[in-house]
Every structure is written in C-alpha cells, then in structure tokens.
Amino acid sequence: MSIFGFHYRLERKAIGLVLGIIVVASIGGLVEIAPLFTIHQTVEDAPDMRLYTPLELAGRNIYIREGCYACHSQMIRTLRDEVDRYGPYSLAVESKYDHPMLWGSKRTGPDLARIGEKYSDQWHVAHLNNPRDVVPVSVMPAYGWLLTTELRTDDLPLHLKAQRAVGVPYTDDMIANAALDAYGQTNPDSPQAEGVTKRYGKATTVRAFDGQPNRLTEMDALVAYLQILGRLTDAAHTPIAEAGANK
Amino acid sequence: MSVEHDLLVAISKTFGLFFLIALSIAVLIYTFWPSNKERFDRAAQSILRDDDRPMPVDHQPDRDSYTGYLTTGHEWNGIKELNTPVPRVVYFFLTLAFLFSVGYWILMPAWPLGVTYTKGLLGNDQRRIVAASLRDAAGDRSSWTKKIETESYATIQSDRGLMEIVRETGHTLFDNNCAVCHGLDAKGGPGFPNLTTSSWLWGGKPEDIFNTIRVGINSAHKDTHVSQMPAFGRDQMLPRADVLKVVAFVYSLSNPGAKDLDPNAEAGRKIFAANCVACHGEDARGNPEVGAPNLTDKLWIYGGDLESIDTTVWGGRQGHMPTWENRLSDLDRKILTLYVLDKRTATP
Numbered sequence: 001m002s003i004f005g006f007h008y009r010l011e012r013k014a015i016g017l018v019l020g021i022i023v024v025a026s027i028g029g030l031v032e033i034a035p036l037f038t039i040h041q042t043v044e045d046a047p048d049m050r051l052y053t054p055l056e057l058a059g060r061n062i063y064i065r066e067g068c069y070a071c072h073s074q075m076i077r078t079l080r081d082e083v084d085r086y087g088p089y090s091l092a093v094e095s096k097y098d099h100p101m102l103w104g105s106k107r108t109g110p111d112l113a114r115i116g117e118k119y120s121d122q123w124h125v126a127h128l129n130n131p132r133d134v135v136p137v138s139v140m141p142a143y144g145w146l147l148t149t150e151l152r153t154d155d156l157p158l159h160l161k162a163q164r165a166v167g168v169p170y171t172d173d174m175i176a177n178a179a180l181d182a183y184g185q186t187n188p189d190s191p192q193a194e195g196v197t198k199r200y201g202k203a204t205t206v207r208a209f210d211g212q213p214n215r216l217t218e219m220d221a222l223v224a225y226l227q228i229l230g231r232l233t234d235a236a237h238t239p240i241a242e243a244g245a246n247k
Numbered sequence: 248m249s250v251e252h253d254l255l256v257a258i259s260k261t262f263g264l265f266f267l268i269a270l271s272i273a274v275l276i277y278t279f280w281p282s283n284k285e286r287f288d289r290a291a292q293s294i295l296r297d298d299d300r301p302m303p304v305d306h307q308p309d310r311d312s313y314t315g316y317l318t319t320g321h322e323w324n325g326i327k328e329l330n331t332p333v334p335r336v337v338y339f340f341l342t343l344a345f346l347f348s349v350g351y352w353i354l355m356p357a358w359p360l361g362v363t364y365t366k367g368l369l370g371n372d373q374r375r376i377v378a379a380s381l382r383d384a385a386g387d388r389s390s391w392t393k394k395i396e397t398e399s400y401a402t403i404q405s406d407r408g409l410m411e412i413v414r415e416t417g418h419t420l421f422d423n424n425c426a427v428c429h430g431l432d433a434k435g436g437p438g439f440p441n442l443t444t445s446s447w448l449w450g451g452k453p454e455d456i457f458n459t460i461r462v463g464i465n466s467a468h469k470d471t472h473v474s475q476m477p478a479f480g481r482d483q484m485l486p487r488a489d490v491l492k493v494v495a496f497v498y499s500l501s502n503p504g505a506k507d508l509d510p511n512a513e514a515g516r517k518i519f520a521a522n523c524v525a526c527h528g529e530d531a532r533g534n535p536e537v538g539a540p541n542l543t544d545k546l547w548i549y550g551g552d553l554e555s556i557d558t559t560v561w562g563g564r565q566g567h568m569p570t571w572e573n574r575l576s577d578l579d580r581k582i583l584t585l586y587v588l589d590k591r592t593a594t595p
Binding site: 039079134 | 358359361362363364373374376377380381384423424426427428430431436437438439467566567568569573574
C-alpha cells in the first residue's frame with residue numbers, strides 16, 4: 001500500500017497526472033530517438049554519394065504519385081535470404097537524400113532497392129506499359145499512359161528547392177537549370193546533355209530511357225529513377241565483413 | 248429530386264443557420280444567468296462531494312466484509328469500490344521480464360552513450376550475423392560448388408548428381424534474374440531471345456554463353472558485346488523502295504515457298520549483298536562475332552513476318568542485355584550457363 005501512496009495522491013490531481021504521463025512517455029522518446037542524432041554509426045559515411053538529377057527526382061515523384069511504394073519496398077534487410085536474393089543489405093546512407101524515404105513496409109512485388117541497371121530500359125518500358133507482356137503471371141497494374149504523357153518540367157526548380165530546404169545540397173546552378181537538365185538527360189545528342197554530366201557527375205546515366213530521344217515523357221523520368229535505385233553510392237558493396245558497426 | 252435537395256440546402260443555410268445560432272446564444276445566456284449559478288454548481292459537484300477532498304493521511308479504507316479486500320475509500324450513493332489487489336502471477340512475470348531486460352542490457356547492444364552505445368558482452372551485430380550465415384551457407388554448399396567451379400562443362404554435364412543441383416539452383420537464379428525478359432520457360436518473348444534453341448547470337452558454346460552473361464550486350468560493361476543494327480530507313484541509308492525490296496528478300500530466305508508471291512525479292516538480293524552481308528554474311532546465316540542473327544531460319548527475336556522485318560530494317564535494333572559481372576558471382580554465372588544449356592537439350 002505504501003509504495004502506491006504517491007501514485008494515489010498523484011491520481012487525484014489532473015494536471016499533475018498529465019505532467020507525470022508526459023515525463024514518463026518522453027523518456028522512451030529520448031532514449032530511442034535522440035541518440036540517432038549523436039551516434040556516429042547511425043548513418044555511414046559515403047563520400048561518393050550522388051544527388052538525384054531533376055529527371056530522377058521527377059521519376060521519384062511519379063513513383064510516389066502512382067503509389068508504387070504500396071507494393072514495392074526499397075529496403076533489403078540484414079537477413080540471409082534477402083541478401084541472397086536482392087544483393088547487399090541497404091545502408092542508412094543510401095536513403096540520405098530520400099525525402100520522404102520510400103523504404104515501404106509491404107512487398108506485393110519484389111524489393112526495388114537494387115533494381116538499378118538490373119534490367120534494360122526496353123524491359124522497363126515494356127513492363128510498365130503492360131506487365132503481362134513480359135511477365136505473364138504479374139498482378140501489377142499497367143501504366144501505359146506514362147509513355148504518352150509529357151513530363152511537366154516547369155516546376156522542377158521548385159522541387160529541387162524544396163529538397164534543398166530539407167538538406168539535399170543542390171546548388172543554385174542545379175536549381176536554375178533543372179528543366180534543361182531533365183531534357184538533356186534523355187537526349188544524349190542534345191547540347192543540354194553536357195550540362196547534366198557537368199553538374200551531376202560523369203557517372204550520371206544519359207540515355208533515351210523510353211526509346212524516344214526527342215520526347216520527354218513521364219516514362220523517361222520513372223525509368224531513369226528505377227535505373228538509379230541502389231546506384232547513388234557504392235557504400236553497400238564494400239565487403240560485408242568490413243561493413244560491421246564496430247569499425 | 249434535385250429541387251428537393253436544393254431546397255433543403257437553402258433552408259439549412261438560411262433559417263437553419265439562424266436557428267442554430269439563436270439556440271446556442273440562448274443556451275449560453277441561460278448558463279451564465281447569475282441566479283442560476285448556485286443551482287448549476289451544486290449539480291456539477293453532486294457526485295464528487297464526498298470524493299473531491301484530499302484523502303486524510305491517516306485514512307484507513309474500509310475492508311469489505313464479503314471478499315475481505317480493502318475498498319478504495321470512495322463512496323457513490325452508497326456504492327463502494329473494491330481495491331482488488333493485482334494477482335501475484337502478474338507480479339511474478341513482471342519481475343521475470345525486468346530481470347530478463349537487465350540480462351539483455353548486459354549481453355546485447357542496448358544503451359546509447361552520447362556518441363556511441365553499449366555493445367553488449369556477446370558482441371552481437373546484425374551485420375556480422377548475416378555475414379556469418381552467408382559464410383555458413385557457402386560452407387554447406389562447398390561440397391558441390393568446388394566441383395562446379397573447377398570441373399569442365401562437359402564433365403559436369405555428364406555428372407547426374409551435379410546436374411540435379413544445377414537444375415535446382417539454376418532454376419532459382421534464372422527465376423530471380425533472367426526470367427523477367429527470357430520468360431520462366433526460357434523461351435523468350437517479343438524482343439527477348441529464346442534460349443532453348445540452338446541459335447545463338449553470340450555463340451552457343453558454354454564459354455561463349457558464360458561470357459555473354461558476364462559482359463552483357465550493349466551494356467555498361469567495358470568489354471560489352473556491341474550490336475548495332477543500323478536504322479536503314481529512318482537514317483536515310485536506303486530509300487524506301489530499297490528497304491521494301493530487301494525486306495522481301497530477307498522474308499523469302501526463311502519462307503522459300505512465298506518467293507513467287509513477291510516480285511521484289513530477287514531485286515533485294517543485290518541490296519542485301521551491298522548493305523547487309525558485312526554482318527549477316529553472304530549466306531545470311533549471321534555471325535556470332537558481331538551478334539548478327541541467322542536470317543535463314545524460323546527463329547526471330549523481333550518477329551519474322553513482313554511487317555516486323557520492315558520495322559527492323561527501317562528503324563534498326565539495339566537490343567540490350569545487362570552485365571551480370573557485379574551482380575552474380577562466377578559460380579552463379581557458371582550454374583546459369585549450365586542451366587540454360589540443359590534447357591536447350593531438354594526442349595530442342
């Protein structure tokens with residue numbers, strides 16, 4: 001009885017009880033969340049980490065718009081079967097520039113964290129246009145309109161700006177040229193293509209993703225995004241034994 | 248129907264609105280009317296009258312005569328509440344859970360310490376665990392992986408036990424990596440080659456197939472196979488009439504019976520000799536050195552009817568196969584080579 005005396009008294013004071021609940025509940029939050037900002041091992045270093053190009057970012061927005069994340073995860077867990085099937089497990093740093101992150105929590109389709117360059121552009125276009133054409137047993141919906149819908153580029157600078165506001169290091173130059181870079185990345189022979197590799201690095205993929213160099217469609221953007229997944233950094237490909245938390 | 252709906256909306260937006268506002272104002276005035284104060288205060292306090300006082304320090308709650316438990320000391324209209332104690336078994340498991348957590352804190356990674364965290368006496372780390380289980384798996388498989396890695400293709404193919412393993416493991420690998428393009432049955436589809444035939448763009452010997460899987464076709468690999476069928480029509484290398492002629496000729500190669508139907512076929516032979524033989528050969532049987540397909544058989548990647556051939560000659564073809572060098576190990580690629588070869592003999 002005596003050890004509950006304090007609690008009996010507290011229960012009789014509404015404000016006191018509320019304050020008590022807040023204090024106790026916040027302990028959990030402090031212990032679980034606060035250390036993530038101070039512990040170095042939480043996010044690995046990846047000096048070679050690249051940024052999403054405007055085209056890839058537009059593709060990412062389409063991925064979100066069409067709800068792809070509802071059926072596809074983008075996180076390979078540290079489990080043997082997942083590493084065997086999908087490749088090296090995902091690292092936190094690989095989602096460093098993902099705002100919002102698209103790890104997902106459910107797989108109706110396969111995980112896409114390392115889908116980049118696993119299949120050809122032609123396959124992605126055929127598959128998105130009608131999955132049954134290439135995978136007869138697929139239950140994925142068809143996204144045929146992507147191939148005929150022009151990509152909206154006039155708002156791309158604003159998207160880059162918004163990403164910069166939450167910590168993605170886009171430069172003023174990148175923001176100013178976002179629309180041109182989106183066009184240049186799908187048209188290797190155009191004068192705009194050079195600016196893309198200049199601003200985003202030599203490793204950037206510049207291709208006519210949807211097979212139509214003269215048109216910038218939503219298919220271009222989505223395929224460009226799918227082909228970059230897991231390829232922004234090579235951090236995850238260092239031998240697994242070395243990548244332990246106790247470096 | 249729509250009139251009734253509009254009428255209802257109109258009424259609720261005019262009369263109904265004023266009615267609700269007037270009603271709430273009336274309630275507010277009634278509530279705060281000074282002469283009502285005493286009555287409402289009494290009503291609000293009535294059930295708390297006995298309860299809303301701090302419990303005296305020496306307060307001894309009554310003991311219920313029937314159960315023998317203490318009461319909470321509150322009374323509502325003569326009803327008392329039992330303060331039934333928590334069952335002992337709950338305390339037992341609570342204590343057990345607490346002791347478990349203390350042990351867990353000591354043995355496993357648990358507490359944040361500013362810039363690092365306690366590693367735990369067991370030194371468990373999810374990444375090391377998965378690395379170890381991958382090593383264990385490789386160890387378990389080493390009895391046959393060694394053989395597949397070192398033996399020649401012919402030796403493995405004649406070893407029934409090994410081929411059983413190749414079929415099982417290869418099936419999983421093929422499903423996960425190759426089947427989306429080449430199909431679950433490896434028979435391909437529009438734009439993606441059938442792997443169960445004896446016709447191979449880049450050579451059908453085991454070493455050739457292994458190398459094609461390694462470097463890919465028109466891929467990002469530095470040693471990639473490069474195959475570029477030019478767009479003879481679109482890039483204006485041939486006038487439309489010549490394209491039609493050469494298409495008719497190519498069609499006739501695999502459809503000898505249809506020759507008399509098409510007067511252009513013979514005229515196309517010259518154009519073929521001038522433009523196509525460099526890759527496809529004088530006999531049009533293709534060349535595995537440059538990935539040029541045999542045009543005289545019934546096997547077509549992009550379709551063998553007149554329309555499809557026309558599309559191919561007009562717009563060119565640059566098929567793409569990814570490189571698998573970084574995604575799959577040498578062993579995996581060798582298993583896939585054997586698996587694909589096995590598919591071929593099984594279903595010619």
